[in-house]
Amino acid sequence: xxxxxxxxxxxxxxxxxxxxxxxxxxxxxxxxxxxxxxxxxxxxxxxxxxxxxxxxxxxxxxxxxxxxxxxxxxxxxxxxxxxxxxxxxxxxxxxxxxxxxxxxxxxxxxxxxxxxxxxxxxxxxxxxxxxxxxxxxxxxxxxxxxxxxxxxxxxxxxxxxxxxxxxxxxxxxxxxxxxxxxxxxxxxxxxxxxxxxxxxxxxxxxxxxxxxxxxxxxxxxxxxxxxxxxxxxxxxxxxxxxxxxxxxxxxxxxxxx
Amino acid sequence: xxxxxxxxxxxxxxxxxxxxxxxxxxxxxxxxxxxxxxxxxxxxxxxxxxxxxxxxxxxxxxxxxxxxxxxxxxxxxxxxxxxxxxxxxxxxxxxxxxxxxxxxxxxxxxxxxxxxxxxxxxxxxxxxxxxxxxxxxxxxxxxxxxxxxxxxxxxxxxxxxxxxxxxxxxxxxxxxxxxxxxxxxxxxxxxxxxxxxxxxxxxxxxxxxxxxxxxxxxxxxxxxxxxxxxxxxxxxxxxxxxxxxxxxxxxxxxxxxxxxxxxxxxxxxxxxxxxxxxxxxxxxxxxxxxxxxxxxxxxxxxxxxxxxxxxxxxxxxxxxxxxxxxx
Numbered sequence: 001x002x003x004x005x006x007x008x009x010x011x012x013x014x015x016x017x018x019x020x021x022x023x024x025x026x027x028x029x030x031x032x033x034x035x036x037x038x039x040x041x042x043x044x045x046x047x048x049x050x051x052x053x054x055x056x057x058x059x060x061x062x063x064x065x066x067x068x069x070x071x072x073x074x075x076x077x078x079x080x081x082x083x084x085x086x087x088x089x090x091x092x093x094x095x096x097x098x099x100x101x102x103x104x105x106x107x108x109x110x111x112x113x114x115x116x117x118x119x120x121x122x123x124x125x126x127x128x129x130x131x132x133x134x135x136x137x138x139x140x141x142x143x144x145x146x147x148x149x150x151x152x153x154x155x156x157x158x159x160x161x162x163x164x165x166x167x168x169x170x171x172x173x174x175x176x177x178x179x180x181x182x183x184x185x186x187x188x189x190x191x192x193x194x195x196x197x198x199x200x201x202x203x204x205x206x207x208x209x210x211x212x213x214x215x216x217x218x219x220x221x222x223x224x225x226x227x228x229x230x231x232x233x234x235x236x237x238x239x240x241x242x243x244x245x246x247x248x249x250x251x252x253x254x255x256x257x
Numbered sequence: 258x259x260x261x262x263x264x265x266x267x268x269x270x271x272x273x274x275x276x277x278x279x280x281x282x283x284x285x286x287x288x289x290x291x292x293x294x295x296x297x298x299x300x301x302x303x304x305x306x307x308x309x310x311x312x313x314x315x316x317x318x319x320x321x322x323x324x325x326x327x328x329x330x331x332x333x334x335x336x337x338x339x340x341x342x343x344x345x346x347x348x349x350x351x352x353x354x355x356x357x358x359x360x361x362x363x364x365x366x367x368x369x370x371x372x373x374x375x376x377x378x379x380x381x382x383x384x385x386x387x388x389x390x391x392x393x394x395x396x397x398x399x400x401x402x403x404x405x406x407x408x409x410x411x412x413x414x415x416x417x418x419x420x421x422x423x424x425x426x427x428x429x430x431x432x433x434x435x436x437x438x439x440x441x442x443x444x445x446x447x448x449x450x451x452x453x454x455x456x457x458x459x460x461x462x463x464x465x466x467x468x469x470x471x472x473x474x475x476x477x478x479x480x481x482x483x484x485x486x487x488x489x490x491x492x493x494x495x496x497x498x499x500x501x502x503x504x505x506x507x508x509x510x511x512x513x514x515x516x517x518x519x520x521x522x523x524x525x526x527x528x529x530x531x532x533x534x535x536x537x538x539x540x541x542x543x544x545x546x547x548x549x550x551x552x553x554x555x556x557x558x559x560x561x562x563x564x565x566x567x568x569x570x571x572x573x574x575x576x577x578x579x580x581x582x583x584x
Binding site for chain 1: 314
């Protein structure tokens with residue numbers, strides 16, 4: 001119950017910040033909407049007409065996952081850097097819930113809020129363009145959840161690094177492109193990437209949305225890789241975060257001011 | 258009295274990144290704090306106060322030594338120990354400036370896992386106690402520094418913990434707000450039976466609200482005593498002697514020679530000598546100087562000494578001399 005209250009507090013904070021800076025939020029929503037529409041229109045103009053529908057879905061799925069990866073992985077790094085500079089990170093570290101639970105609540109809440117925004121804008125874009133993607137929620141949802149768990153692991157690694165390293169901003173900027181690479185490169189081009197965080201998940205979602213693959217058609221082996229990645233990266237991420245937290249507490253790095 | 262915090266043989270060093278040399282921030286700190294006490298942690302800049310406070314808060318891991326909070330070792334069971342402690346470390350910087358007063362309180366309470374009902378009850382009670390109701394919907398960045406400081410203390414109160422640590426709670430506050438914060442801290446200690454540890458440079462605050470003071474210098478405790486005992490201890494050594502006449506040049510030279518820190522003031526009616534005697538026998542030497550020219554002594558008064566002067570003397574290493582003299 002305490003964990004649920006913690007999650008609620010963080011979702012509320014996220015919501016308040018979106019509401020408080022309404023012009024920013026509107027600008028972000030508009031940008032998103034324009035990018036979606038642009039992707040639909042752009043691919044219609046420059047893409048291969050015979051592959052038009054496939055291309056649209058491919059790019060949109062990749063873009064959504066890239067955005068989610070940035071929210072989960074990159075944002076947590078920025079947030080920690082800002083909080084360490086402001087002085088609030090120390091206050092959060094004194095919660096008996098433990099800073100890792102607060103960070104997990106942050107990761108989940110920002111994912112939920114961003115995901116809701118993405119879904120609404122995606123449907124709005126489909127309504128505007130009249131092109132409807134194959135969204136099989138029941139098949140996509142479990143894949144998405146397992147994929148997000150591995151992303152959270154990566155988020156914890158970045159959160160840990162952000163606590164220990166003061167100059168992480170430059171790395172976070174480069175990370176955006178690494179994340180783009182991981183989401184946009186198809187697994188057929190680099191099969192070894194299946195064991196990288198969230199790449200297998202993106203590939204499976206693409207299979208569902210583009211090829212119309214259903215739950216029963218997904219191979220057990222694919223699910224096992226997905227499950228393994230989720231557990232492996234989450235455990236590694238959390239372990240690394242604990243290690244960084246300990247280093248920070250040894251060296252007095254919880255405040256960067 | 259029940260001990261709520263026990264700090265034993267605490268040591269902490271930092272390694273400089275460039276020169277690789279070690280800075281010994283805390284070399285050997287041990288003290289106990291009883292339940293309900295208000296204790297002042299004093300020391301010059303770089304003495305090791307903040308390092309000690311952060312180690313008690315579980316934000317820094319000591320190199321050696323133990324800290325027990327309500328009987329719980331804060332290194333072995335950190336999160337459990339944190340249930341008994343809260344802190345205001347950087348005052349207004351511990352707050353989210355883009356959230357309102359109420360939103361800050363609600364967020365920090367939620368982060369401790371409190372339910373909505375509990376959060377509402379706690380927040381309403383604290384807003385009333387800290388007289389922040391009218392500012393509840395105000396963004397923190399629009400509040401005065403005093404209000405922000407009060408809110409930071411209110412956030413620490415959310416934890417409902419036995420101990421509250423405050424690092425420089427009155428720093429940058431105007432006189433009126435400083436007094437308001439002092440009253441607030443006193444009432445927290447008495448009304449809620451909380452133990453308060455204050456680290457401050459403001460000696461007035463320490464003298465005003467602390468029952469006991471622990472003075473740290475160079476990473477070590479140089480004194481741990483009740484404020485009134487320290488005041489008494491140093492008061493007996495300081496005298497103001499009023500003379501019926503001015504001292505002659507010869508007497509003044511002798512005074513300067515034998516009591517270099519004595520302060521001599523003269524006017525047409527009378528003159529005064531303010532002197533701090535490290536040894537009681539020294540008063541005879543002083544009277545010998547007056548006797549040379551038969552200068553009449555009108556009165557001898559113990560000079561009132563404030564806590565700031567005492568602090569300076571202790572930091573300069575005069576504590577042992579004072580104890581010897583007193584005994």
